[in-house]
Amino acid sequence: MNLLVCVTKTPETTSKISFTGNSFNTEGISYIMNPYDEWYALVRALELKEQHSGTVTVINVGPAENDVVIRKALAIGADDAVRVDTTPTSAKEVAHHVFNYAKDKAYDIVFCGKETIDYNGAEVGGMLAALMDVPYLSFASKLDHDGTVATVERDIEGGVEVATVNGPFVLSASKGLAEQRIPNMRGIMMAKRKPLEVVAAQDVSADVATTGYSLPAAKAGVKMIDAENMTELVRLLHEEAKVI
Amino acid sequence: MSVLVLAENPKGNFKKPAFEAVHYGHLTAKALGTECIALVLGSADNPAQLGEYGASKVIHLTEGFDAYDSRRYLAAVTQVAQQIGANVVVLNHSSTGKSLLGGLAVKLNAGAVSGVNSIPNTDSGFSVNKNVFAGKAIAEVSINTDVKVLTLMGNSIPPEQVGSAVEVESLQIELPEAKTTVTGQNTVAGVVPLPEAELVVSAGRGMKGPENWGIIEDLANVLGATTACSRPVADTGWRPHHEHVGQTGVAIRPNLYIAAGISGAIQHLAGVNSSKTIVVINKDPEAPFFKAADYGVCADLFDVVPALTEAIKSFKASN
Ligand SMILES: Cc1cc2nc3c(=O)[nH]c(=O)nc-3n(C[C@H](O)[C@H](O)[C@H](O)COP(=O)(O)OP(=O)(O)OC[C@H]3O[C@@H](n4cnc5c(N)ncnc54)[C@H](O)[C@@H]3O)c2cc1C
Numbered sequence: 383m384n385l386l387v388c389v390t391k392t393p394e395t396t397s398k399i400s401f402t403g404n405s406f407n408t409e410g411i412s413y414i415m416n417p418y419d420e421w422y423a424l425v426r427a428l429e430l431k432e433q434h435s436g437t438v439t440v441i442n443v444g445p446a447e448n449d450v451v452i453r454k455a456l457a458i459g460a461d462d463a464v465r466v467d468t469t470p471t472s473a474k475e476v477a478h479h480v481f482n483y484a485k486d487k488a489y490d491i492v493f494c495g496k497e498t499i500d501y502n503g504a505e506v507g508g509m510l511a512a513l514m515d516v517p518y519l520s521f522a523s524k525l526d527h528d529g530t531v532a533t534v535e536r537d538i539e540g541g542v543e544v545a546t547v548n549g550p551f552v553l554s555a556s557k558g559l560a561e562q563r564i565p566n567m568r569g570i571m572m573a574k575r576k577p578l579e580v581v582a583a584q585d586v587s588a589d590v591a592t593t594g595y596s597l598p599a600a601k602a603g604v605k606m607i608d609a610e611n612m613t614e615l616v617r618l619l620h621e622e623a624k625v626i
Numbered sequence: 627m628s629v630l631v632l633a634e635n636p637k638g639n640f641k642k643p644a645f646e647a648v649h650y651g652h653l654t655a656k657a658l659g660t661e662c663i664a665l666v667l668g669s670a671d672n673p674a675q676l677g678e679y680g681a682s683k684v685i686h687l688t689e690g691f692d693a694y695d696s697r698r699y700l701a702a703v704t705q706v707a708q709q710i711g712a713n714v715v716v717l718n719h720s721s722t723g724k725s726l727l728g729g730l731a732v733k734l735n736a737g738a739v740s741g742v743n744s745i746p747n748t749d750s751g752f753s754v755n756k757n758v759f760a761g762k763a764i765a766e767v768s769i770n771t772d773v774k775v776l777t778l779m780g781n782s783i784p785p786e787q788v789g790s791a792v793e794v795e796s797l798q799i800e801l802p803e804a805k806t807t808v809t810g811q812n813t814v815a816g817v818v819p820l821p822e823a824e825l826v827v828s829a830g831r832g833m834k835g836p837e838n839w840g841i842i843e844d845l846a847n848v849l850g851a852t853t854a855c856s857r858p859v860a861d862t863g864w865r866p867h868h869e870h871v872g873q874t875g876v877a878i879r880p881n882l883y884i885a886a887g888i889s890g891a892i893q894h895l896a897g898v899n900s901s902k903t904i905v906v907i908n909k910d911p912e913a914p915f916f917k918a919a920d921y922g923v924c925a926d927l928f929d930v931v932p933a934l935t936e937a938i939k940s941f942k943a944s945n
Contacts, residue, residue, distance in 0.1 A: 393759075395873050395874070395892065395893045395896075396892050396893070399759050399762040399763050401763065417874050418874075473728065473731075473738070474731065474737075474738070477728065477732075499759070499760060499873050499874060500758060500759055501758050501765075502740070502741055502756075502757065502758060502759075502760060502877065503740050504724045504727070504728075504740050505727055505728040505731065505738055505740060506728065507728060508696075508724075508725060508726065508727055508728025508729045508730075508731075508732075509728035509729065509731055509732050510728070511696065511728070511729060512700060512728065512729035512730075512731075512732035512733055513732055515697075516805075517695070517696050517697055517805045517806045518696040518697075518725060518728075518729065519696070519806070520696070520721065520724065520725040521721055521724075521725075523867065533809075536721065537721060537868060538721040538722075538811070538813065539636065539720060539721060539813070539819035539821065539822065540813040540814050540817055540818075540819040540820075540868070541811065541812045541813030541814055541868065542811070542812050542813070543694065543808060543810070543811045543812075544808070544809045544810040544811070544812070545693075545694075545806045545807060545808045545809065546806065546807045546809055547805060547806045547807075548805070549805065551805075551806075557860075557867050557870065557874070557875070558867045589736075589737035589769065589770050589771045590737040590738070590739060590767050590768065590769050590770065591767065591768050591770065592765050592766065592767050593753060593766050593767065593768050594765070594766040595758075595763055595764065595765050595766070596763065596764045596766075597762075597763055597764070598761065598762075598763070598764060598899060598900065601904075601917075601918060601919070601920060602920070604906070604916050604917070604919040604920065604921065604922045605920065605921050605922070606921075606922045606923070606924060607921055607922065607923050608923075609923050609924070609925030609926075609929065609930050609933075610933075612923075612930070612933045612934045612936070612937035613937045613940070613941075615905070615921060615923065615934065615937065616934070616937045616938055616941045617941075618921060619882065619903070619905070619921070620941065623882070623902070623903040623920065623921075625824075625825070625881040625882040625902060625903045626825070626849065626882065626938070626941075
């Protein structure tokens with residue numbers, strides 16, 4: 383099975399988010415692999431490879447500093463990696479660059495995370511599927527593959543929907559698809575020697591731009607309620623907050 | 627020129643998300659000086675009612691949408707948007723809407739923004755706000771293409787009735803063959819899904835074990851609320867994954883979020899801090915969640931939660 387996994391990096395989840403004008407302050411921010419890519423998409427791809435043989439390639443669209451994240455994916459078990467050398471500012475760019483690389487390689491499944499935990503876009507997978515003209519199995523929390531037919535459970539409102547698909551498809555991974563794997567020392571050593579191909583980016587333009595950032599309005603401060611007086615809390619929720 | 631809105635009709639019924647999207651489309655159309663047209667795919671109860679929320683017309687395609695197939699849905703929305711010359715397409719920020727967004731951006735050469743929570747600003751160009759970092763910040767995004775595609779975050783802009791029932795038409799489109807087969811659905815009946823819920827009762831590790839969740843369910847039941855949980859609770863299997871809220875779970879913005887036995891770690895807060903009102907029940911006065919709360923109760927949740935349930939029962943009985 384020939385599998386491609388899109389990975390990206392995001393600020394670590396405890397990062398303090400701040401902005402100057404319309405740029406995100408990166409000073410003091412450390413980065414991690416996007417959890418949906420790392421914990422679920424990549425690991426499930428590796429499990430399918432272990433079951434059916436084949437290769438798992440990871441792809442990132444980004445600058446050289448992203449190699450750290452790519453090496454981690456190799457340490458977890460991917461066979462080889464590709465980095466499209468450009469700094470994208472939109473999902474459209476990422477999807478087109480991945481498509482340009484993948485289009486003549488006959489991947490059985492292209493995996494993405496369901497969204498990045500920084501911009502929460504959830505766009506790349508759907509774009510890729512449309513560019514490749516293959517089905518998009520979004521928000522997959524379970525994937526089984528018998529070599530011909532894939533059975534996918536997709537998260538929908540209040541539960542899951544089960545679907546089967548023949549032939550290639552794009553999948554976006556949500557929680558439950560696999561269990562996180564921690565790279566071991568051997569994996570980390572081997573990752574250093576695994577191939578990481580850097581390809582030049584073709585011309586793709588962004589069609590959305592972030593023009594400003596703001597922080598949510600701060601709360602006025604907490605009103606403490608006596609534990610013996612839940613009637614008072616209910617009164618406040620009704621009369622002051624007007625939510626019940 | 628027009629605004630096209632996909633009005634979702636799970637199991638044939640329109641619910642709040644459909645009305646929110648149509649009303650949002652109506653407000654967007656007003657800002658652009660054009661009309662809002664609603665699109666309904668598959669069997670649906672009374673599509674004409676979408677006029678009440680501001681659609682000037684409903685296009686209803688009945689055949690071929692009983693099971694979700696990404697390529698068929700994408701082809702349908704694309705062709706309708708092209709035939710009516712839509713320059714904005716509005717979807718819900720739902721599993722269906724999010725699944726279609728990227729594909730529509732490709733097919734319509736459109737700029738896409740997901741999880742929008744403001745009416746477009748059309749003073750100069752076209753820009754919208756969306757939450758980023760699961761709600762730790764808000765970004766203003768401008769779209770530079772002729773056609774725009776948006777998914778609307780639930781509970782952002784309340785739907786209002788502004789009109790009355792309208793005409794329902796059909797359109798001729800060509801659907802590709804389905805490549806996926808839906809073999810089943812497993813959803814909890816009678817519960818408002820978390821992303822749509824206005825009232826949420828959530829609990830964390832302070833619950834000690836899954837056998838204690840009865841008091842949380844009782845509170846949720848008297849309120850008509852949906853239940854949620856912190857990540858470790860879902861990770862250890864005390865509660866199902868779809869209840870996990872936070873930066874790596876569902877991001878929600880209900881009117882009321884009650885958190886019991888949750889410490890309020892930054893990753894948890896990220897997914898819930900857009901809630902209108904937050905109530906925190908925690909026995910540790912130092913719990914970080916109190917800083918993000920509107921109302922706090924510092925005591926044992928095993929006493930407080932049942933007492934709150936009783937207080938709400940009496941309130942409901944006397945109102
Ligand atoms: C990469 C990453 C992503 C993450 N994403 C998420 C996410 O999306 N969502 C999420 O929730 N977490 C997430 N986390 C985990 C997060 O950091 C916290 O560990 C988690 O939220 C803590 O869960 P908790 O509040 O239920 O448990 P705890 O931190 O153990 O807190 C339990 C609380 O219950 C209180 N308590 C105990 N007993 C009682 C009682 N009898 N009465 C009243 N109060 C009581 C305690 O005082 C304590 O404050 C993430 C972590 C990482 C590293």
